Amino acid sequence: MGEDTGTERSETQTAIMEATYRALCEHGYADLTMQAIADEFSKSKSLIHYHYDTKEELLVAFLDYLLDGFLAKVEETNDGDDPRERLDTLVDILLSGPEESEDFQIAMLELRSQAPYVEAYREAFAANDQHLVGLLADTVAAGVESGVFRDVDPERVAETILVMIxxxxxxxxxxxxxxxxxxxxxxxxGYVRSHLVADEE
Amino acid sequence: MGEDTGTERSETQTAIMEATYRALCEHGYADLTMQAIADEFSKSKSLIHYHYDTKEELLVAFLDYLLDGFLAKVEETNDGDDPRERLDTLVDILLSGPEESEDFQIAMLELRSQAPYVEAYREAFAANDQHLVGLLADTVAAGVESGVFRDVDPERVAETILVMIxxxxxxxxxxxxxxxxxxxxxxxxGYVRSHLVADEE
Known part of the structure; x- marks a missing residue:
């Protein structure tokens, strides 16, 4: 839970991730090929194969890259230590996502639907999700600790918020x-107010 | 909203729908072919083609068949006119689903992820969803009318419940x-209690 933060990524690897983003927007997941990614990449295709043996391996790295992007955004907007404000920020970022095109969101829904069939995707989605559960739960736990939130189960609250998102x-x-x-x-x-906040209805 | 209830379906058509269910469990959506459905069907493959020109057309009919199955289940458990009980029943049935195998749920998630790419699927999912929104919203509206629920926006409540489901x-x-x-x-x-129910917190 958190051990995969801030993966070291070379400039080339980052450029491959950016090419993958564009290729997913263009082709969706089902029609995504290494060639389609290479077409969006300014350097040689062999460099992609040098770093990632298969499309699967590349996409697992891509999921990790997305998580890092999200965490960087959370970091950026780290607006103080108030657990309720922090929870609001996390929900805002998770719900609206980064500036993602609709095509990208469609491709991600498709990739997600393949996770039950592909163990490596399933594990990557689960690892990312555990990270998000952890972030939300830690924030809720801090609020319980400081008395702004009632004595709720932080992991359960995190799960419910992620269900809604x-x-x-x-x-x-x-x-x-x-x-x-x-x-x-x-x-x-409304859920936060009625279920979590200690001094409001 | 509701015009597609109780589609007339011949015995043959129903048998094709049952074969489609089994084929989806067996193969998932991406590997589903008319032949895979024919393999689960006790009669001639040409009968399938007689009724449905394409896999798309067949799956649109299948989504309609699923909605009818859900509505029949709702009908069956029509446990009186109390809006809160009725809302509970609808949520229970929607959330747990019919006795669906995990394989089937995986295939449906996959089919759903294809909806943004296939207009006919998108329309069928949207029509089913509008039907469910209508059912839930009517129940909420009845509760507002009779005073057991607060003066909420029934469609909005229906949407929030479906987001969670x-x-x-x-x-x-x-x-x-x-x-x-x-x-x-x-x-x-908890949402129903804190947001809807008139006389509780």
Missing amino acids: DGARSRSVLFGSGDTVAHTRRAID | DGARSRSVLFGSGDTVAHTRRAID
Whole structure:
């Protein structure tokens, strides 16, 4: 839970990750090939093969790269030590995602749906998720500790928040309704107020 | 919203739908072919082609068949007119699903992830979803009307409940944790109590 933060990545590896992002936007997951990634990469295709033997291996590295991007964003907006503010920030970043194109979100939903069939993806998604559960749960635990939150189960609260975030994101990709994310943001807020916050109803 | 209830389906068509269910469990969506469905069907393959020109058309009919199965189950357990009990029943059925194998849930997640790429799937998923939103919202509206629920926006509440159900189901398929669904059931219960029920906290 957290041991995979800040993977060292060479300039070349980062460029490959950026090419993978563009190739996923362009082709989706099912039609993604090493060639499609090479087409988005300014250097030689053999460099991609040098770093990653298979598409699977490359995509596992890509999931790790996404997590690091998310963590960097969390780091950036580290707005103090108030657990409730911090929880709000985490939810905002997780729910809206980085500036992702819709095509990318569609490709990620597809990649996620392949996880039950591909052990390496499943493990990578699970590791990322455990990291996010940990971040949220630590924040909730800090709030319980300091008395701003009731004596709730931090991991359980983290899970419920992630259930709502995953549901909102997949529905908004599937049904293309921009309102779902905004409505869910308010529903999470209501959940935090009614379930967590110690001195409000 | 509801015009597609109780599609007339011949015995042959129903047998094709049952074969499709088994073929999806066996092969997943990506490897599903008309031949794979024919292999699960006791009659001639040409009968399948007589009814459904393409795999797409067949799967759209299959999504309609799933909705009908869900509605029949709701009908069966129609346990009176109390809106809160009725809402509980709907949530229970939606969240636990029919007695579906894990393989089937994996295949459905995969089919869902293809919806952004295939208009016919997208429309079928959206039509089913609108039907469920309608069912939940009507129940909430009845509760607001009778005073057991506060003056909430029924469609908004329906959407939030479906966000939680979708999130829980996809996480439970992806991470294989049996607890997610049970925890989410309790979180929805908490949401209903704190957000909807008029006379409780």
